[in-house]
Amino acid sequence: MTSPGVTSPDTRPADVSGAAEDLLVEVRDLSVAFPADGDGDSAVRAVDGLSFTLAPGRALGIVGESGSGKSTVAAALLDLHRGTGAWVGGTVRVAGTDVRAADERALRRLRGGRAAMVFQDPLSSLDPYYAIGDQIAEVYRVHRPDVSRRAARARAVEVLERVGIADAPRRARSRPHEFSGGMRQRALLAMALACEPRLLIADEPTTALDVTVQAQILDLLHDLRAETGMGLLLVTHDLGVVAGSVDEVLVMRGGRAVEHGTVGEVLRTPREPYTKELLAAVPRVDAEPAVRRARASGGEDGVLLEAAGLRREFGGRRNRTTAVDEVSLTVREGEVLGLVGESGSGKTTLGRMLVRLLDPTAGTLRYRGHDIGALTDRKLRPLRSELQMVFQDPVSSLNPRRSIGESVADPLRAAGDRDDARVVRRACELLERVGLDPAWYHRYPHEFSGGQRQRVGIARALAPGPRLLVCDEPVSALDVTTQAQIMELLGELRRELGLALVFIAHDLAVVRAVSDRVAVMRGGRIVEEGPTGEVYGRPAHPYTKGLLAAVPVLDPDVSAGRRALRAAA
Amino acid sequence: GPKDAAAGDGTSAAPAKGGTLTVLNSQPQTNFDPARLYTSGGGNVPTLVFRTLTTRNRENGAAGAKAVPDLATDTGRPSENATVWTYTLKDGLKFEDGSPITSADIKYGIERSFAAELSGGAPFLRDWLVGGESYQGPYKDKDGLKSIETPDAKTIVFHLKKPEGEFPLLATQTQFAPVPKAKDTGTKYEEHPVSSGPYKVAKNTGDGEHLVLERNPHWSEKTDSERHAYPDTIDVKSGLDSAVVNQRLATGAGPDAAAVTTDTDLGPAELARIGGDKELGKRVGTGHFGYTNYLAFNPKVKPFDNPKVRQAIAYAVNRQSVVNAAGGSALAEPATTFLPNSKPFGYTPYDPFPAGRTGNPAKARELLKEAGYENGLNITLAHSTAKNFSTSPEIATAVQEALKKAGITVRLQGLENNDYQEKVHSVDDEPGLFFGSWGADWPSGGAFLAPIFDGRQIVRDAANFNHAQLDDPAVNHEIDEINKLTDLTAAAPRWGALDKKIGEQALSVPLFHPVYKRLYGKDIKNVVISDWTGVLDISQVAVK
Amino acid sequence: MTGYALRRLGGALVVLLLLTVAVYALFYVAPGDPAKLACGPRCNPGQIQQVRERLELDAPLLTQYLHFLQGLVAGRDFSSGTTVLHCDAPCLGLSYQNSTPVTELLGDRLPVTASLALGAMVLWLLLGVGTGLLSALRRGGTTERVLTGLTLVGTATPVFITGLLLLMVFCAYLQWLPFPTYVPLSEDPEQWAWNLLLPWTALALLESAKYARLTRASTLETLAEDHIRTFRAYGVRERSVVTRHALRGALPPVIALTALDLGTMFGGAMLTETLFGLPGIGQLLVHSVRVVDLPVVVGVTLGTGAAVVVANLVADILYTLADRRVALT
Amino acid sequence: MSAPEETPAAHVPPVPEVTPHQRDAVWRRLRQRPAAVASAAVLLALVLLALAAPLLAALEGQDPTTYHDGLIDSARGGVPLGPYGGISGDHWLGVEPGTGRDLFARLLYGARVSLLIALGATAVQVLVGLVVGLAAGLGHRLADQVLSRFTEVLTALPTLVIAISLTAIVPADFPRPLLLVLVIGLLGWVGTSRIVRARTLALKKLDHVAAARLGGSGPLRVARRELLPALAAPVITYAAVLVPGNIVAEASLSFLGIGVTPPTASWGQMLSTATTWFRADPMYVLLPAGCLLVTVLAFTVLGDVVRTALDPRERSRLRVGSRAARTKRIAAATVTADATREKEAAV
């Protein structure tokens, strides 16, 4: 590819036999194995004999089920497995460097400078101790030593602006915990872009972004490819994203390539049954939800949780942010309230307040008639098991020093169950229900893929038998089949136990599929609320309309057309 | 007898005036007030600032153990029965501000020492002077002490309760230094006491932590035949670790070449090292101060009421081990007599329970059997936990180990030092067996025996040193008799005889007499070590 | 913020008050009669009684304590015999031993101890944290083994041995440095530093192993965290990854320990002070405890207490600066 | 959407049994580390030596208390006669200056007291420090205030004053070793508690702690399950460096009269009396100092490996065996992995 030009989704895949120098990425027979318990007596082979190439200016999407080895491949491109005890085989060449043979210096030059990576877990991938702008400036200066500190800061602000962080000069001084999930994800992307890499490896870069911002980011990546000839390796489970952003698709399963072809081919005429299965499982935003729960005991009696005038502020006197502003909502027994909204609009903050992990600055919170807004921790404890949350960041919400099985079993033990066998059995059952092998009970969080960790989080939240579950992006890292499995599970629990859900997600199709009612948030407020059908069918607020319009579609051609429209606007 | 310390180049070169003498000490020169100091013979540093009626003779060995005139023209003129002592001051005596020293200043200085604010001095003035027991000092009692008369500015007369032939020795203590009433600032006087001696205080920081003495221009060599005052400045630095003091003296870098110490002995480890170093060996001053370390019995406590038991212990003690624990034969000499081994004290050699150097456990067992303890004996030995080589755990274990051989099981009772001092000096709480030590206030048998064995010196409610609470009329009488003698050379043998008589009662087991071994700097000249103080006399030292 | 400041101030006052109560109580049970010790070795009962009255030791303990408090707030008058000495508030009383105002004693010695403590702190932080970082960086290598060994030898050797060795080598044998004497910083900064170099070193050798080990362990812990991977993936040198990113997470324990050690050291590093002949608070304390000089001990304890309180306050503020997620409570 | 045929509730998954339990895994890994084995062996050996002190001393034909006046040079401060501190066939490590007591026997007997303190007092310090630090860091603001102020009081109170007061209070027949463990332990936990508190303040802001609280864990449970594992590293490391200080502290307490009573030996006391001897009789210093150093090294190394073994993330970085051996094992292991994958694919 000499001229990147405007990439058409129909272009052929890059010639694999082409001259190696022209290729940005050349992976041959890559295998990665992880020692299962540290001593190498048994191993997990995460990637198995994978080969692919990527030319400059082109984009390759890697899709596949959760745990299929996508992130492992991405990490191998920068040889991030070096020194971790993982076993790597095969050759990997990136931008002309044989990364597996490269010495430390060459590798350092490559990392960040020529090939930058956006990690799948954006929320824990930033240094909690430094301001975000400083972190971006730091890596920028690693590759541009001649740039002054001040210029690097300016660059950081610039890239933050490009990824859509409002008020970037001020927010650049914030620390990661002051950012919302989506903002952190964008900050990480900004870090990658700051160095103007020739190759961008983006591992699920939009999982925490609402559709409008997601579209904006994808456009940005597209533009960069066009302008600078940047190559893109996009790891994602979202086939809609794939459709609009890449030239080629590699479908992975169990560490191996199942199917490889142009995006048009794969999405339109899949050859392999697995690919077909995947495509079939994609929820559609326009589809009427299959199962709709008949409201059990309508009326006010069924109200489980009632929030009135909830408000939450952060920061000191000078830099005060109002994350949630006068939000009132009710959740009835067995009901699913979908919560969608812009990245940084206060969804997580609201969710955390609903389960009393955060104290509201103002407002009242009533759960089953009790005012829980001001209860002390001790008084709250009897109610704790009924109010659960699935955290947006699966990494930091799992104790890295405890096996996932124990994490899941923890609420059961906390509830006072002394029968070890029963607790373990129940935990294994939960693991199995979220699609994890119970044999992994004794493995530790870092040994799991992003999607697997997310499922551990769900299993743990379900363990105490909650009556209200706040799910903060519970399926954002899951491939569509696993997503479907999880949603099915949640549906069952709703039916069986009358579990009520507050379902925070950016994927409007998913929200539609599960919610009875939807609330749309923006800037800390709920701008629109109503029954799902109504909101999706007749959105009242312009923001809602924008959201619905931005939902990615599976057809690459439609996607391209939409982008052109956006670009024109 | 005591060896002459001043061997080596200490005396060879002719001393000259000038230079700075550094004194490196462990203990700060606290309470630098003549009323509060408790010194033997006027002390070492204090004697540079405070002149007294009499002073110790600044000569080597036994010759140094007698009193000579200082401010007074003679060592005192006693009345017939030695109860009235009269002194006449020399001419031309001046304070550091140039004002003349009068007998009233001396009287005032003594009176001050009775004030509760300025406590600390020796008890003799209170015990000896008529009315001394009830006088409260010049701040409370404006009338003054009647028993001290100053008929004129040159004469001072003391009236004593009973004959005291050793009064001239007492008059060496700093309480006999003149204090100008107008300059008295009470408790603050110690910051800058008015000098009558060759040096005045130029700097006194940290309560004697760092003391700098400079020449007193109004002191005249003509009126003072004892002090040479060769150096121009004397810089006393204290608060130093003893190992550091010795290291510095040994190294002698910079000002340390002209340094001495007045309170830090060489430790055993240092002696072991110096043994092989000729150059250093020459710079060690050896001296003897009248001092005895002993095992004290409280015969009121069983089984020490039984003389046989006391004798058995006296036989069982291994003096060699005890001496070793006290630092070896260079730092301690085994003792069988209570009086120190020096003529002026009246030393008469005797050993009522001859057990040789290492003890005689067999004889001890025999005596125990006689006493009815054929199956052994369990006793408790109290000692202080302080690291002091005299009442410390090391000595206690040495005794314990030796008594074990005689079938006596000793339980050690280590007491915190304050606790120990209070207990052993209390009539009521006194342990049955403990370590005592006594240093003479001046070199005489009386200063040694009377406080320990005079029945009238049993002190209730304050520090009692008569550990055996011995109140033997014969002993008391003999003490009184000897005290009547003003010819101290005649008195000495009688003290020796008394010592022997008391020693036979086995009220204590003398263990050892410490020996002073101190290093001095390379540039130190004119080293004089008397048997009075046992340490190098800094009033004689020259650094040029 | 004001609430926080008030709370801390209140807390500090409580600490200081408790300290004085504790010292009074401890002295009440401790052996040794201050009157006898202040009087001298051969006082008679009458004299002891007089001293006792003068020092107010005959009054009930509570009265003594209340008078002490009164002195703190309003000052007190004492008699020197010839005149009346006024001790201004905050008056910590006069030393039983030499009637010097305790505040004066403390004032004389504080600069010494502060010089010793602060200088040593700088040195042990450099040595300890530096060693810790270096051994975290060169994990498993010879450098790390040697460094670890050295710092451990430092901690395992009591300060009186290291100190004496330092003196013998540098002052006696090589004669590169003077035998330390304290020279006030205001008088001659250069001499001040030269004279304190050995004491600082001795203390730093003693303390640095703690810091080295702690820094190393905490740094390695942080290195295992996810965000470190990000910086490695961006080609940041391992050195800056460790010193900038991993160290930051390791700071809280180091700060905590520094505050503690510094605070305690303001109560005097007795062995070091004696060994190096520095007239600091430690020497004063040891001496005063021996002679049961209650006012001085109370004064020293209050001084230490104030230092501890301030050090902990600074530490708490530093935690929040190091990690903004931590809030001041 | 594919719905499974059977209701998931009815399905009982197999309880994992092949995978080892966490604790066993830690053990296994520790046993594989040569450093861990070596340091544990050293400590064990020291303890055994201490326990066997009478036997070994009898083997040498000496005991720790008998004086040998003939073996020291009284005129030279009591320095042992003969080279290297008087080492001879009778006295394997020479004799003590000043007394001539056998050093071999004294070192062995001294190990009893010193190791007891190293283990006992340090354990007390760690336990109390952990409890107080966790309570302050995790508890309510008031609890933190009270505990922090209390630790400040304890820090500022001069140990000397406390120790001297104790001499007056403690009954004479109170068992000395226990007293020492308690005194050193209870006076020395502040460091641990401050470190624990500092770490806790940071840790408690993490999501997994929030998750545990949501799961119904009270502060105790949170402390035990979420924080303790993360605190283990600094605490274990710190504890190892506390050991020498504790061993030496015993000596100073003995000088105040609340330590072991003479003639009982301890390394701390030997070391503190030995200080001035290091030029005249180096052996006398080197022996206790060496013992102390070996103990400290052993504790430090052990602390370090325990720390690594406890951190699952570190574990995968541990290198066991040679590189070649590792590769071989991995290659062999792949077969099993393949098998698992087949199984997975079949599901």
Ligand SMILES: Nc1ncnc2c1ncn2[C@@H]1O[C@H](COP(=O)(O)OP(=O)(O)OP(=O)(O)O)[C@@H](O)[C@H]1O
């Ligand atoms: N450090 C590790 N140790 C052991 N196993 C690991 C480790 N990292 C990943 N794995 C395993 O390797 C497999 C692939 O993981 P990877 O993270 O590449 O999956 P993924 O395709 O990115 O999945 P997801 O979409 O859920 O993020 C998973 O089964 C995971 O459990």
Ligand SMILES: Nc1ncnc2c1ncn2[C@@H]1O[C@H](COP(=O)(O)OP(=O)(O)OP(=O)(O)O)[C@@H](O)[C@H]1O
């Ligand atoms: N601890 C905090 N300190 C300061 N500001 C915060 C803090 N937590 C959140 N915020 C701010 O509050 C706002 C809402 O954050 P929140 O995490 O609730 O957003 P969100 O809706 O969950 O976004 P996303 O979809 O990106 O996760 C954001 O602007 C964020 O920067």
Ligand SMILES: [Mg+2]
């Ligand atoms: Mg992944």
Ligand SMILES: [Mg+2]
């Ligand atoms: Mg969020």
